[in-house]
Amino acid sequence: MREAALSLFSRHGYAAVSMRQIAKEVGVQAGALxxxxxxxxxxxxxLMRSHMDDLLSARAATGDSGQDAMARLEAFTRFHIHFHSQRPDEVFIAYMELRNLTPENFEVIEGLRRQYENGLEDILSAGQSDGVFAVSDTKIAAMAVIAMLTGVNTWFQEGGRLSLEEVEQIYWDMVRKSVAANP
Amino acid sequence: MREAALSLFSRHGYAAVSMRQIAKEVGVQAGALxxxxxxxxxxxxxLMRSHMDDLLSARAATGDSGQDAMARLEAFTRFHIHFHSQRPDEVFIAYMELRNLTPENFEVIEGLRRQYENGLEDILSAGQSDGVFAVSDTKIAAMAVIAMLTGVNTWFQEGGRLSLEEVEQIYWDMVRKSVAANP
Incomplete structure (x- = not known):
């Protein structure tokens, strides 16, 4: 049922999809839904909460503590591109359908999103203290990096000119330089 | 009529809005539309074409030729943030409703978008030749920079912690470093 809803929402938009259509896609009567x-x-x-939960637990599973800030930032960059490239529909909906959440639900999703952003901000702050990073605002820098990385989803295609590993390397090079004290 | 459609599409999504609703918002009979x-x-x-036309002509009006690549990149960065921050609905729709264009219309919009991206790629290539920039792929770097800058729209609010001018400065600092040969 979630897969059917995900596919329909991402193709037509939440507001244009009815429970009846979702039921039809699943192959059950509307009432059964x-x-x-x-x-x-x-x-x-x-859908949005489980996407954010998956993101946060996959991120936690990479376990980056103990490393220096530069290594943590590289791990974050590669993780973010890899995770999001595997879930184009979820990423599209997570951005596009925020406007269709009730205020209470919006608060929950925003809280999870902030938690993820804070993870990156922590890395930037740690590197700032160590003198390896130099950014004027760690919060803005975190959002700038995330927007840059998520943008891969708007153009990347498997089997295109570049492999995902090459893309990760190019973005890591840019991210590293964008925040480094001595790039 | 365009304003009504823009507002309704950005609130509810193209697929969920009928011509009847647009007519009602404008205050005319559906037939009159x-x-x-x-x-x-x-x-x-x-809507999407006039947004892209406005973008390309506003960009052309800044007339950056004759300057060095670094100055041109700074002008591009500030222009992009400023232009897009004034048009949140158009930007949202330009990204979100691509899927709802017919293949022929999609080609036209994609062509205009590519033209804009190529403008930035030209700047990066010029700086690369001059030895002031060092990026491994000018096309990818252009898309990465654009995604980073457009991301401002997802969080910036007038009257918040930072003015748009401060935001421009922070992003320019990151963009400059991300592509510079000697940041």
């Missing part, structure tokens, strides 16, 4: 979710809003919220 | 546009697809296409 309500055994699994109380309404379409909950379905959207669960 | 067809005097101005043959259909909803044309309306979306015209």
């Amino acid at each position: 309500y055994n699994y979710t109380p309404d379409k809003q909950t379905l959207l919220f669960e | 067809y005097n101005y546009t043959p259909d909803k697809q044309t309306l979306l296409f015209e």
